[in-house]
Amino acid sequence: MRFIATLLTTLWIATLAGCALTGSNSRTGYAMINMQKEAGEATGLPAGDKTGKACSQNILGIIAMGDSTLEAAMDDGGITTVSSVDYSYMQFIAVYGEVCTIVNGS
Secondary structure, eight states: OHHHHHHHHHHHHHHHTTOOOTTOOOTTOOOSEEEEEEEEEEOSSOOOSEEEEEEEEEETTTEEEEOOOHHHHHHHHTOSSEEEEEEEEEEETTTEEEEEEEEEEO
16 A cells, blocks of 8 residues: 555656746756746847846746746836847746746836
């Protein structure tokens, strides 16, 4: 009986692995705990005086919410002309994941 309980627990934990991987397609690869920013795209325009941020989250692979689109980040910062787009990632094992789009412009 103990063997079956251990086996079921192991299988349950294995099914959770990688559940909350919201946007963790980091260029440095997957990590159990991941908190970083990465460069995205630049338009060649000079840096603007405004910054906008938009994020999406995932909890246990059960609840995914948010809007991390470029448009949402532009709205957040009141930006009409984009100078650059960067990304930030936060990942805590398979429990919580977050990806943010960060826009600079005017």
